[in-house]
Amino acid sequence: MPTAADALALQLVLSDLSTEVIADLVALWRKYSDDPEFAALLLAAFPEIIGPYTQAGALVSAQWYTEQAPDLPYVATPHVDLPAERLSGSVSWALYAPGTATPLERLSGSVKRMIYDASRQTVLHNLQTEYGDPPGGSFDDEPGTRWARYASANACSFCRLMATRGAVYRSKASAERVVGRSIDITNADRRQIAAGYMTRDEALARRATYSSARGARKAGRSVGDRKTGRLRGTRGYGGKYHDHCRCIAVPVRPGTSYEPPDYVEKWEDDYIAATRTVSASGADTGGKSELNAILREMDAIDSRRREGQPADPIEMVDIEVHGRDGAPKSMRVPADSPAARAYTNRNGKGPGAPDPVGKAATRALIGVKTPTQSASPETAGGRGGDKPPADPPTGGKLGAADQPEEPPFAGHTKGYVHPHRAPVWSEAERQQRQRALPVDLQGEQLYQHEIETVERLTDRGEQLEWIPRDDRLPTSDFRWLSREGIEVDTKATKAKYESVGNQLRRSVEKARAARERGSAVRKDNFLVDLGRRQLSPKLEGQLSEYNRRNPENLVQRLWVLSADGRKLTEINLA
Structure with missing residues (x-):
């Protein structure tokens, strides 16, 4: 099993090689930099200077790789891939690029990266040779080889952030470069992992191929094709480790694990604190701007620590x-x-x-109970007066590995269509996600979109109390304890005014009809969940005019949950 000490030992050797090649470069600079033909001389000499050191870095890395598994017969070989175009391009960039750094400083950063690239290329090439690519074969097989990113204690915020991810890189490209993941796990998957209902490997396997015909069509693929996920972070495809980066790729073979250095735990605390600060400031908009804001805050936390102003410790608990x-x-x-x-x-x-x-x-x-009555969802979310089924269907098409623990909920298994047209979960996943909710549902069965809404709200720290369904009358969905305990009805709709308005009117009308029959039920407060869609300024403006357009079906308060729960907006009703 590779250890942090093993990674540090290799890093120190590579650091020594970097120091030596930079010394040779400095000597050349001092001797010939005043020569009018220095640029041509440097272009000719640079490959001869850097070549022996990159070969040495690859050789020591191959030996290090072999020593990590002395009981295996495989013997690693060095591998260096530094094309001539990259060498000449680095020299031209160092000499002529604008900026305040000197050409020698620029080229020193480039040669250091080349030394470490030779090491990383050797490790990744041998892992690919030994185990194949993708490592471990099919994602349906046992988990294959992974890579962890080892960073020094004084690494930059980007490298610190990447090193906190542990041994999760599953392909040669993702370990060596900042590229699209072969597959990606979602926030919902992470909730399942945190709740103990699946492992990371199980989550990755579930996301490995397209299971939805609609999703496959949007990507120009077919059901069963392997996915290529979004970019990790915001760097472009092919963007390698930055100059002066001393991170190395640590192989984690099947059946072994990797324990990062102790200081990585401090980085994880910094990351949690930074994300909370960014979220509180309203800068959690996703994409490049959010990542940069998190990195800036991590740098600020580290600077305050160095100045003797440590951040308030984040209380951690064992569960x-x-x-x-x-x-x-x-x-x-x-x-x-x-x-x-x-x-x-x-x-x-x-x-x-x-x-x-x-x-x-x-x-x-x-406290999950067996459902007792039948139910059918209102169009596009919300609830009427029905109950979950008493006699769930049997003989479904669930596979043995995807068998639910409880009797299936007919409201989900019988023709359910997601209001956002999202892929429909298996019944087993629906039950698992419902059990993981930090809310007492009093034995009720929720539809997929209801579970997603509760997940998004509770992930934001909102406190909810679920309202039991009534056999005969419409009810709101929950009491919002963190908002004065008001009763709120939820609607999952498209991000269009017509869809939202129709749902609001229908619910208010049903409540009014119930009152005309002698009931005291009211539906005045609503939360509209747009799923992953954003709340556009146009839609927000249209919703603010809802009461003016619907004087017979007024609502008191209206919130919109958007961007997969990252944004919660109360509409200023006219």
């Missing part, structure tokens, strides 16, 4: 979760995180106490 095999797993999470709250809600006790294991124990702790 016990268990996966599908019933085996308990210990996880360390922030005390105020959704995972910690879910653990407390499930067990009725604070984090740190052991969690019972086994599926029966899980059901007993969470």
